[in-house]
Amino acid sequence: MVQQCDICLTRRSSNNKEPMQPHQIPEQPWQVVATDIFTLDGVDYPVTVDYYSRFFEVDKLSDTKSITVIRKLKRHFAKYGICQKVVSDNAAQFTSEQFITFAREWGFEHTTSSPLYPQSNGLAEKTVQTAKRLLRKAKSDNRDPYLAFLEYRNCPLECGYSPSQLLMSRRLRSIIPTVKSLLKPQTVNTDIVQDKINKSRSSQKHYYDQTAKSLPSLADGQTIRVQMKKRWVPAKLIKDNHDRSYTVQTEDGGIYRRNRRFIMSTKEKCPELSENFPNLLHQTDCGKSQSNESAEISPLISPQNMSASHENQPYVTRYGRSVKPTSRLVEHA
Structure with a gap:
């Protein structure tokens, strides 16, 4: 009877969260990237992050037109190579005809997350939080935000390697004194990295699924x-x-x-x-x-x-x- 009552169904509680469905780990750096746009202190910034290395780039937008966002992505693709897949939300900049043409001409696949469900583009959302936190800290301390981004890219992740090591197979020189031998390029074993990432994701999924329920x-x-x-x-x-x-x-x-x-x-x-x-x-x-x-x-x-x-x-x-x-x-x- 409740399943046929219009009043009951209209005001029914929201569904419970479903078990976590992690994204597949890419086989190589800069193979799959996520992108999103955020606003801080009245300024718009696009963020682009690599799914494999967590290496991210932050740019400043003069306007929020699709062509402006495309130019920023082209700049990163020229430095690190054209990725195979770009994941974004459904903002107008990413669903425009210009972006569709850009994806077709540059030869990468573009997928969008479900509307009103930012969890499906979780890496980009998390990276936005990290970028905002670094920018706010640098502004409060009157420091250069680019140095903050540099030090973050040199910090080891849960796999034991930093984003710069995973993407470019080397540490980046910063204002922190570093032994020269540590700055030499060193090949990273991708099998070990993927194994450590899988263990970390399995642990996260275990605790997340304790309060989740599958929907038919x-x-x-x-x-x-x-x-x-x-x-x-x-x-x-x-x-x-x-x-x-x-x-x-x-x-x-x-x-x-x-x-x-x-x-x-x-x-x-x-x-x-x-x-x-x-x-x-x-x-x-x-x-x-x-x-x-x-x-x-x-x-x-x-x-x-x-x-x-x-x-x-x-x-x-x-x-x-x-x-x-x-x-x-x-x-x-």
């Missing part, structure tokens, strides 16, 4: 509810994007991509939804993977429908949703 899988076409601002609204599951990411369609015709944690299966009757929505199987970032849909595909108004609206006639969006004119409230004198 969902099927295409299933009646569900999706969480929108602490409310669960009726929807229909359109497609499974794998990795706990699903594409859903709400009653108003809106199509969204959401993580499994924000989806709830119900026993309600299937809501009446428009079937005139585009095939999302082909709307992927860079045409590389089916899991790279944009964050949200909201109903848009085409020019033909705009002309129809001027004639005071009801028009239909390209996703098949009928748009009704807004009713105005008239105050009584």
